[in-house]
Amino acid sequence: MKIHTEMPKAVIILLSMLFLFPSCKNAVDENETPVNSAYLKNTPLAVDPGLFENSTASVKDFYTGNGAKTAWINTTDRKALLSVIKDAASDGLQPKDYSLDTLEKFEALTTITKEECVQYDILLTESFTKLATHLFKGKLMPRSMYKDWALAPKKLDANKLLTEALQNHDPAEVLGRCRPKHPIYAGLRKSLKYLNELPDDSDIGEIAFEKPLKLNDSGAVVATIKQRLTYWGDLSAKDAKDGEYNKATAKAIKKFQQRHGIYATGVVDSRTAEALNIKRDERKTQIVANLERWRWFPYDFGEQAIIVNIPAYQLTIVENNKDTLDTYKVIVGKPDRKSPILYSSINQLVINPTWTIPPTYLVKDLTPAAIKDTAHFSHLNIKIFRGKNEVPVAKWDSLKPNHYVYIQSPGNHNSLGRIKFNFRNGYSVYLHDTNHREYFKKNDRALSSGCVRVEDPFRLAEYVLHDDKNTDRKKLDEMVATGETQFLGLKKTTPIHQLYWTAWMDRGGLQFRNDIYNLDKALYDKLRK
Known part of the structure; x- marks a missing residue:
């Protein structure tokens, strides 16, 4: 309306x-x-x-x-x-x-x-x-x-x-x-009320990061860190009276890191210092922006849904609109190749998928590397096609790279890994495995060209196939072992939502994530016009 x-x-x-x-x-x-x-x-x-x-x-x-x-x-x-x-x-x-x-x-x-x-x-x-x-x-x-x-x-x-x-x-x-009926929306309203009731924090000094700070360190910067931790409720006032980085401080830092999606090491690294320096009013901006986005999101996720929260690098299986069944780490699009916000339904699995190189990857990655050395094609097991005909690498015209179709063969080397989850959308994106599983160890995982890579994708496949009694994990492993590309249509589709929220409240308290695509401030400013 x-x-x-x-x-x-x-x-x-x-x-x-x-x-x-x-x-x-x-x-x-x-x-x-x-x-x-x-x-x-x-x-x-x-x-x-x-x-x-x-x-x-x-x-x-x-x-x-x-x-x-x-x-x-x-x-x-x-x-x-x-x-x-x-x-x-x-x-x-x-x-x-x-x-x-x-x-x-x-x-x-x-x-x-x-x-x-x-x-x-x-x-x-x-x-x-x-x-x-x-x-x-x-x-x-x-x-x-x-x-x-x-x-x-x-x-x-x-x-x-x-x-x-x-x-x-x-x-x-x-x-x-x-x-919105979602508990996250109600939690955001509580979060905004909580922040409005906090005192002004503009008089708390900035943490000038020079080196990691850990147990037994001391000094004025440690005192400032303790002041920020106390302000946010991660450290009690009685444990913040001096400038020593003690066990209570390390424990509080771990709690703060968990609330901000940072690996909880108890050490103040540059990422932790940056998060500690963010003032209350900037956090309010985030919450207001997230409240608006939740009003855009679906009114109800229904009986079951797969939800990807892009800034949290997390995929969650939710049933009955609130019950969390499982969570997975994911890798999402880089800031210049954003994963889109969308709703669709997973309708097909592809075992041992091939990968047709998308335009962005062709322009920014494949073509520059191949111009330097055409052996890059064979190194990645990529074949070049003109229509239905395969083109020898020696006849590839580097001045007209967009005149060809490039297809990576299936296998462990394939960028999509061993399984792909298809769903209709206008962005040519999907969920998939990866040949770089070591990336899941990284804290910041905005590393893909727009698709979402899933850790332990075969566990996810078992969930979306649970209505298919003829296809279990053993059957999937047998299909992978053939090395052949095979397609599995789903008898029952599973809704998928790729969403974007950088703030919420849960049992661990106020949660914030990095605004990896810089969407919050622009949205807040437009809301206030």
């Missing part, structure tokens, strides 16, 4: 009456007592269609369906809406976007005309509709921010919700249902 960005005519008239000519409101004879006409707000009044000519089609349809009468005629309903709008800040939204100040001033009026009541009613409807939409599917359009975004848009019947809210006299409950 499209939300109109222009100020409705009714609001313009209202603002003029309320703020430009305030004396008119109470312009009465000195000996005359102003007439209290607040009861008009609770009286069904006829609505002139001309007053919402600049409103959305949804708002026009609502009043048409309501007999062209005012709808917000219950004081409790109006005040409940104002309360929910105030609380929009807990979702990282701005109450001013829903005309809160104007609505509050209007509700406080005791002397009011019928025309102003109608204008107020229209503004309440506009605000409800806008807030419901923003809570359900986000304030911004994902495609306005990201080109590599392929999640289906969410649909909302705001008028149906509005009618229900007024009939049941519970706008708060109805608007609350518009929020």
